[in-house]
Amino acid sequence: MLDLFHAVLFTALIGALGLGLASxxxxxxPVRSEEQSAEELAKTRVEYAFFGFAGVVVAFVMWVGMWLS
Structure with a gap:
């Protein structure tokens, strides 16, 4: 049963790390369109950075969960 738990944690780790690094x-x-203002571009970059680092943190938490169990 522990192997199943590790498999779920590993799946979450890979998913979170992949999405975090992509963000x-x-x-x-950044991808900029013609009608996008500088303020909207900055907002988009902050959102991508937040989700990226949040994904990396979630992946780290999953790794610690695997290490401690």
Whole structure:
């Protein structure tokens, strides 16, 4: 049963890390459209950065959960 628990934690770890790193990359390389203002672009970059670092933190928590169990 512990292996099933580790499999679920590992799946969450990979998913969160993948989405987090993708969001961090989107923070660095933003997509800008013609009608987007500088304020909207800054808001989008902050959102991507927040979700990116949140994903990395969730992945770290999953890794600690696997390590401690």
């Amino acid at each position: 961090i990359v989107m923070t660095i390389i």
